[in-house]
Amino acid sequence: MHKETLNFQTETKELLNLMIHSIYTHKEIFLRELISNASDALDKLKFKALTDQNILKNDNEFKIEIFINKEKNTITIKDNGIGMTHEEVVSNIGTIAKSGSREFTQALKEAKNNNNDLSVIGQFGVGFYSSFMVADKITLKTKSPDSDTGVKWVSTGEGSFTIEDTKQSHRGTEIILHLREEENKEDSNAEYLEEYKIKELIQKYSDYVRYPILLEVTKTIEDEETKEKVETVELEKINSQTPLWKKSKTKITEEEYNEFYQGKFHDWTDPLKTIHFKVEGNLDYAALLYIPSKTPMDFYSKEFEKGLQLYSKNVFIMEKCKELIPDHFRFIKGLVDSPDLSLNISREILQQNRQLAIIAKNLEKKIQKELEKMLESDRDEYIKFWNEFGINIKGGIYEEFGRYKDTLKNLLIFNTTKDDNMTTLMEYKDRMPEDQKHIYYVSGDNIKSLEKMPQLEGIKAKGWEVLYFTDKIDEFAIKSLGSFENLTFKSIHEANEELSSEDDKKMLDEVEKDNSDLFTKIKEALGDKVSKVRPTTRLKSSAVCLVSGTDGISFEMEKVMAEIPG
Numbered sequence: 001m002h003k004e005t006l007n008f009q010t011e012t013k014e015l016l017n018l019m020i021h022s023i024y025t026h027k028e029i030f031l032r033e034l035i036s037n038a039s040d041a042l043d044k045l046k047f048k049a050l051t052d053q054n055i056l057k058n059d060n061e062f063k064i065e066i067f068i069n070k071e072k073n074t075i076t077i078k079d080n081g082i083g084m085t086h087e088e089v090v091s092n093i094g095t096i097a098k099s100g101s102r103e104f105t106q107a108l109k110e111a112k113n114n115n116n117d118l119s120v121i122g123q124f125g126v127g128f129y130s131s132f133m134v135a136d137k138i139t140l141k142t143k144s145p146d147s148d149t150g151v152k153w154v155s156t157g158e159g160s161f162t163i164e165d166t167k168q169s170h171r172g173t174e175i176i177l178h179l180r181e182e183e184n185k186e187d188s189n190a191e192y193l194e195e196y197k198i199k200e201l202i203q204k205y206s207d208y209v210r211y212p213i214l215l216e217v218t219k220t221i222e223d224e225e226t227k228e229k230v231e232t233v234e235l236e237k238i239n240s241q242t243p244l245w246k247k248s249k250t251k252i253t254e255e256e257y258n259e260f261y262q263g264k265f266h267d268w269t270d271p272l273k274t275i276h277f278k279v280e281g282n283l284d285y286a287a288l289l290y291i292p293s294k295t296p297m298d299f300y301s302k303e304f305e306k307g308l309q310l311y312s313k314n315v316f317i318m319e320k321c322k323e324l325i326p327d328h329f330r331f332i333k334g335l336v337d338s339p340d341l342s343l344n345i346s347r348e349i350l351q352q353n354r355q356l357a358i359i360a361k362n363l364e365k366k367i368q369k370e371l372e373k374m375l376e377s378d379r380d381e382y383i384k385f386w387n388e389f390g391i392n393i394k395g396g397i398y399e400e401f402g403r404y405k406d407t408l409k410n411l412l413i414f415n416t417t418k419d420d421n422m423t424t425l426m427e428y429k430d431r432m433p434e435d436q437k438h439i440y441y442v443s444g445d446n447i448k449s450l451e452k453m454p455q456l457e458g459i460k461a462k463g464w465e466v467l468y469f470t471d472k473i474d475e476f477a478i479k480s481l482g483s484f485e486n487l488t489f490k491s492i493h494e495a496n497e498e499l500s501s502e503d504d505k506k507m508l509d510e511v512e513k514d515n516s517d518l519f520t521k522i523k524e525a526l527g528d529k530v531s532k533v534r535p536t537t538r539l540k541s542s543a544v545c546l547v548s549g550t551d552g553i554s555f556e557m558e559k560v561m562a563e564i565p566g
């Protein structure tokens with residue numbers, strides 16, 4: 001049959017080059033990635049078979065098989081999943097879904113500058129390519145139930161691949177890795193040809209996979225008649241097949257949670273926090289949620305989709321169920337498994353599904369509680385979280401018509417004039433001296449420049465604390481919050497009344513009257529740049545300062561508003 005040679009996209013070429021020359025210390029994860037692809041392929045097949053039993057034919061024992069061949073220096077990973085058509089191989093294997101994005105290009109650059117460190121690349125779903133870390137040639141044979149022919153794809157990872165149709169009749173995918181022979185014995189790929197090593201890797205990374213992973217092992221047995229020792233091969237199941245989230249929490253180590261996260265959610269770094277719980281009763285479900293430790297590179301791009309994986313009765317239903325997570329927790333990765341959800345649930349039905357709405361509400365509460373707990377008991381960890389994702393919490397205060405503001409306000413933390421620690425609004429309130437009636441804030445680009453503001457002098461002299469707002473959305477969030485524990489928020493630029501006593505006011509009036517010529521001249525010189533020039537008692541060591549009008553909009557807010565079109 002006709003054999004074509006095609007070039008990889010430019011970005012894929014670069015990525016492959018990185019993989020081949022990577023000094024990444026976790027090359028072994030290639031096996032996890034291939035097994036996870038096989039498991040995904042079986043998930044897809046199982047889901048499709050719900051509505052079309054015919055596609056299974058007689059091949060309905062779902063499994064993943066692994067073969068080692070020492071003579072040929074190969075490992076083969078085989079599944080009887082959904083397979084791929086010719087077009088699918090070209091588009092799924094020849095290209096990287098997100099390769100065109102700015103974020104991907106950025107990640108490639110970072111990896112290159114960082115000694116070919118691949119940890120930033122993992123989040124882009126490049127699992128298949130990771131095999132080129134250990135293989136110098138990969139052969140992929142596959143057949144989809146939608147196609148009459150099979151497909152064979154071969155590449156050495158250097159610029160191009162060949163693809164041709166084949167007579168393969170059995171459904172599924174087989175990936176044959178020809179291992180690269182390393183000169184350095186320490187870092188030898190040869191160990192991947194050892195049964196014990198492959199067993200170890202499957203147990204470490206893929207134990208929870210819901211399909212049996214069968215390794216072909218060689219056994220020596222005694223022939224019953226001749227009493228001679230003979231070698232036979234048989235398939236041995238290596239994984240326990242219990243989904244991690246169904247195991248009891250006490251039986252799972254942190255490492256297992258982390259390995260599972262990395263393998264499942266396209267991140268090659270450990271999560272900041274794991275949240276795992278099961279609910280039984282009217283509505284049964286298990287949830288395994290993670291807070292990543294770093295903002296995904298595409299988090300602020302249009303392509304980013306929030307959502308959790310959804311499972312029911314051991315069937316994978318969808319990758320990103322967005323109904324399960326409110327926008328302000330969009331950074332959460334994880335999954336939900338509930339036998340109470342109907343399997344042939346469509347996206348449209350999902351939106352009105354009552355059970356799903358209840359689960360979503362519970363998840364929201366649970367995440368909120370976990371964050372509050374972290375804020376309370378591990379401030380350092382919370383600050384790490386805050387630096388990555390805090391902005392979503394602030395946004396959540398005014399999103400959804402302020403539906404969540406009453407709970408989210410407890411998660412806010414700010415830097416203040418007090419010291420370098422970040423504080424919650426409640427802690428701020430508890431520290432307020434009796435004569436302070438408002439929560440004060442000052443907005444600007446960064447704390448360094450805010451600290452030097454002359455306007456702070458009067459207020460600090462009174463022993464009052466001021467919140468630093470350095471995010472553009474801080475003021476919006478606070479305005480939409482309105483008040484906190486009956487205390488209103490006030491920009492320091494609005495704090496005039498409370499900073500001057502009656503005597504001060506009288507004195508200022510006199511100063512203004514006596515010097516009216518001077519003030520008129522200064523005003524004339526500044527023209528439209530200011531609306532009024534007045535004496536003040538607010539300054540302690542500076543000569544002048546600017547204050548904004550009393551309509552409640554601060555300089556910073558004015559700047560933000562000026563940037564909003566329309």
Ligand code: ADP
Pocket residue numbers: 033037038041079081082083084092093124125126127128129173
């Ligand atoms: P990801 O798994 O994140 O999509 P990969 O690089 O691991 O990225 O795989 C790329 C794509 O190749 C998959 O999305 C899938 O469409 C296809 N693929 C890989 N392995 C298999 C397989 N064993 N069976 C069917 N399709 C596969």
Ligand code: MG
Pocket residue numbers: 033036037125126127128
């Ligand atoms: Mg994958």
